[in-house]
Amino acid sequence: MKHLPSERHTLSILVDNEAGVLARIVGLFSARGYNIESLTVADVSDNHEVSRITLVTNGPPPVIDQIMAQLDRLVPVHKVVDLTDWGPHVEREMALVKVAGVGDKRVEALRLADIFRARPVDTSTASFVFEVSGSTEKVNQFIALMREVGLVEVARTGVVAIARGAEAV
Template identity: 65%
Template structure:
């Protein structure tokens, strides 16, 4: 601090204003990471995020190449542009990682998530829950006299919307898979 109580670079008229204002905005990115399918790889990738204080919004993992023993890890994370670049660079340096794709910046992609949503209710609330689920094209995968379990596949925003509408109708529980994503086209 100086006599005027200004931080260095705080004034837009300062010759020392070196801050990049766009770098302060948080962005959500979907990263597709191709790795060797061997024990400990997921722990190393997760450890990279945990050790540096990066947050994981969604995580899915599955073997995609049985003959080549490769798995695909899809991570949705939020951070500033520089943090996202740092995450991609650090992931690329891990030995079992073969490829890191940022689906958010590489072009259009398809993202889907699966959710199981349990709603309990009787009478009019039960009927309204069925109507609401039908609007979202959710399937009934389990039914008792007191509850339904709906299955919904769609974007995370679509799933959030259905969950919000089911709360007043007797939402009991939600299980979500996390985002699976793939680039469109070739």
């Protein structure tokens, strides 16, 4: 069998909002050797009974199909959608980026932040904490540029995603 290329897929998983559900899903990935690139979870219902897990993983199409089928069989899972295959969707990620520097480095950090529409959320005479949001690629590029002017630390949310259009998926 020939080697199939790995593809990045964003999965939206609606689950019961109860203890242990996330552990079961992560355990499924761990037990089968699948990697999770990004994972976010949040309550999405008025009555706090349902959460949405947004999970980014990589694999060839047959592996992604297998992941989807295995997730769909878990009891607390209501719905699994591969947003990558479903169609147009919006993905965003947020990061807090701490940058230290004085003089020209400080000015350059502020200039780059302005270009990326990153906003300072904390500042001192020796450092900034910027909040940047957008596509994973945008966040990665901002972080890479900040490395050159004094990157100290990064905290990232992971990807959140939702399908485009009027209907829920």
